[in-house]
Amino acid sequence: MFEDKTLVCKDCGEEFVFTAREQEFYESKGFVNEPQRCKPCRDKRKNAGRAPREMHEAVCAACGGVAKVPFIPRDDRPVYCSDCFAKMKEESAPAPVEEAPAQEAPAEQDAE
Ligand SMILES: [Zn+2]
Numbered sequence: 001m002f003e004d005k006t007l008v009c010k011d012c013g014e015e016f017v018f019t020a021r022e023q024e025f026y027e028s029k030g031f032v033n034e035p036q037r038c039k040p041c042r043d044k045r046k047n048a049g050r051a052p053r054e055m056h057e058a059v060c061a062a063c064g065g066v067a068k069v070p071f072i073p074r075d076d077r078p079v080y081c082s083d084c085f086a087k088m089k090e091e092s093a094p095a096p097v098e099e100a101p102a103q104e105a106p107a108e109q110d111a112e
């Protein structure tokens, strides 16, 4: 049986409980190492990898509205708001590619 264990978080130095239930979960997953960080610190690290991209505001070249883009807008490139961008994408979507005619099976070659 597992027993609650008190561990010290590597990040913030706070003690946290590695509960019997968690230990059971860890074992079921085959994890051999105990958690190094308390839950808040683990969550923090998890979220750090998924930080939202920095957005830059620009004027939409189509409707004049505010366009938010994940890159620094440059003067020589029109920037579109998400609405206009979606509209343009729809309009410029390539027509469905026709299926290529089935190739004839290569003639059997005479073995030499
Ligand atoms: Zn911590």
Ligand SMILES: [Zn+2]
Residues within 6 Å of the ligand: 060, 061, 062, 063, 064, 065, 080, 081, 082, 083, 084, 085
């Ligand atoms: Zn627009």
